[in-house]
Amino acid sequence: MVEALAEALGAEVVQTHTSWVLIAKDVVYKIKKPVNFGFLDYSTLEKRKENCEREVFLNRRFCKGIYLGVVPISYVNGSYLIENDSKVVEYAVKMRRIPQEKLLVNMLSSVSEEQIRSIARHIAKFHREAEIRNEFGKLEVMKFNTDENFEQTKKYIGITIDRKDYQFIVDKTEAFYKRYAELFNKRIKEGRIRDGHGDLRLEHVAFLEEGICIFDCIEFNERFRCGDVINDMCFLSMELDFYGKSELSRAYEDEYKSFSMDEDFDIFLPFFKCYRAYVRGKVNSFLLDDPNYQQKEQAKAMAQKLFKLSAHYAHLIPA
Structure with a gap:
């Protein structure tokens, strides 16, 4: 067909x-x-x-x-x-x-800091108006996601993720839940849990004549789309870091923080960036088991780099 x-x-x-x-x-x-x-x-x-x-x-x-x-x-x-x-x-x-040259992933050598800040404002405005979904803000829902990640990636220890990095990320994640458990409830009360995008990546953002276009959100599973707004927005800044554009990542995060007036932003940002990088490392690791996927060495190298980035963010999670 x-x-x-x-x-x-x-x-x-x-x-x-x-x-x-x-x-x-x-x-x-x-x-x-x-x-x-x-x-x-x-x-x-x-x-x-x-x-x-x-x-x-x-x-x-x-x-x-x-x-x-x-x-x-x-x-x-x-x-x-x-x-x-x-x-x-x-x-x-x-x-x-959408013309390929209009995608943010293909504009990294020319995109301006102001354009990146405009994306942050666009996303913050969307989050402010999006449907509130408090049930996805509970600590146990987030812990289910991270536990699932850690279980699914055990088989890749020594292949795409170092054992030391794996255990460090697990330990920092668990410590974060214990220390900041009450903040999860606070964010629910503040309306910070929204029906978002779920896959806010560089290749899903375009600059068109009519304005910024963000597309290809997750429709198939609410658990992956709904949640804390920082978890949603930071996928993009994690990818900017991954591609060596940390100055753009900081501009994006600073603008979002300013626009959203989120007093707990700096506490949650490294935690959620750690999570996002880990998810991408996991997905690339899965490709190693796909018999139809031909570029396994490339997928392995990307997974290794993403897990290292996740470990870097874990070091930034407040103790």
């Missing part, structure tokens, strides 16, 4: 572990794979349609002009037809194509 549609559209196909992305001249179609990873379930046509609709709804909060809607795919007389609802066999998210 995907190959036939791509040929008919003259589109390039980019494949992830969850989707096929058909990139045509002016539009993009994103088709979800029929997979079930536990934390993500696209196993039935109904679930794929629901997640397509949720993806469009959630992402329009950040970027109104990019997500055009959900379109059907039909199989008619031996051919697959997109945006045809006569004999529906699949659904796709239809998006306006």
Whole structure:
């Protein structure tokens, strides 16, 4: 199906572990794979349609002009037809194509500090207006996430993460929970737990003529999308650090802190950056077990670098 549609559209196909992305001249179609990873379930046509609709709804909060809607795919007389609802066999998210040169990840050599500060204001404003989701701010919810990370990465000790770094990050995380348990409740009372983005990475931010566009938020699992606003925003500054742009990272964080007037910002920032770098290290480590993934050495090197960055942040977590 995907190959036939791509040929008919003259589109390039980019494949992830969850989707096929058909990139045509002016539009993009994103088709979800029929997979079930536990934390993500696209196993039935109904679930794929629901997640397509949720993806469009959630992402329009950040970027109104990019997500055009959900379109059907039909199989008619031996051919697959997109945006045809006569004999529906699949659904796709239809998006306006974003030029690659407009993505922040491709602008790191030229982006200005003021542009980075404008992103911080954009995200802080969104967080201020986003839906409050207090249930995701509880300490035990965050601890479930970090415990899951540590359990899932034990097998990579000595491969992508040093045993000493692993234990240090675990110990600092546990100590943080013990010392600052009451601050988690304080942040709930202050309304700092919001329905956010969940995957706020450099490749998901674009500077378009109509303004800043942030896209591709997590629609498939609320636990990964909802939570403390610092946990949401700092994914971007962690990635700026990773690419050696710490001066931009500091500008971004300073502007967000100033705009959000968050008095506990400096306490939570290194903790959540440690968590975000660890998650990325884990995801890259998973690629080593994927028989279809060809660039394993690159994934291993990235995971090692990300885990080192996580350990660096762990050293900054207040004792």
